[in-house]
Amino acid sequence: NRFGSTSEIGVFSMTSQGLIDISNPSDIFLSSSILSTSQEGSAVAVIMEGSRPILLEIQSLVSVNYGIASGNSKQTIRRTIEGYSIQRLLLICAVLEKRLHINLYVYDIYINIVGGIR
Numbered sequence: 001n002r003f004g005s006t007s008e009i010g011v012f013s014m015t016s017q018g019l020i021d022i023s024n025p026s027d028i029f030l031s032s033s034i035l036s037t038s039q040e041g042s043a044v045a046v047i048m049e050g051s052r053p054i055l056l057e058i059q060s061l062v063s064v065n066y067g068i069a070s071g072n073s074k075q076t077i078r079r080t081i082e083g084y085s086i087q088r089l090l091l092i093c094a095v096l097e098k099r100l101h102i103n104l105y106v107y108d109i110y111i112n113i114v115g116g117i118r
């Protein structure tokens with residue numbers, strides 16, 4: 001809407017017939033099985049875009065880096081994220097280590113935001 005609020009978003013899908021309105025944008029950001037089954041390492045979070053709540057699926061894997069855990073100083077930890085900023089992941093890891101005293105320095109961390117966000 002040309003005269004509507006600038007804090008509102010519209011979500012569309014490009015098809016062979018042109019742009020089609022997506023009535024439930026959360027469908028884009030959730031895998032088909034997340035709501036029907038309990039999946040270890042997956043969580044659903046709600047973000048607000050304007051006045052519209054959107055559901056996101058966050059998938060994570062945290063595993064021991066046995067090279068570092070065994071004292072190999074040449075081994076490096078991995079921090080990988082798809083669909084979001086790596087700097088934000090590093091900041092979250094630093095806060096967890098500092099405030100909650102969770103030692104993440106021997107763990108590889110892999111995060112996937114289904115659909116991605118900006």
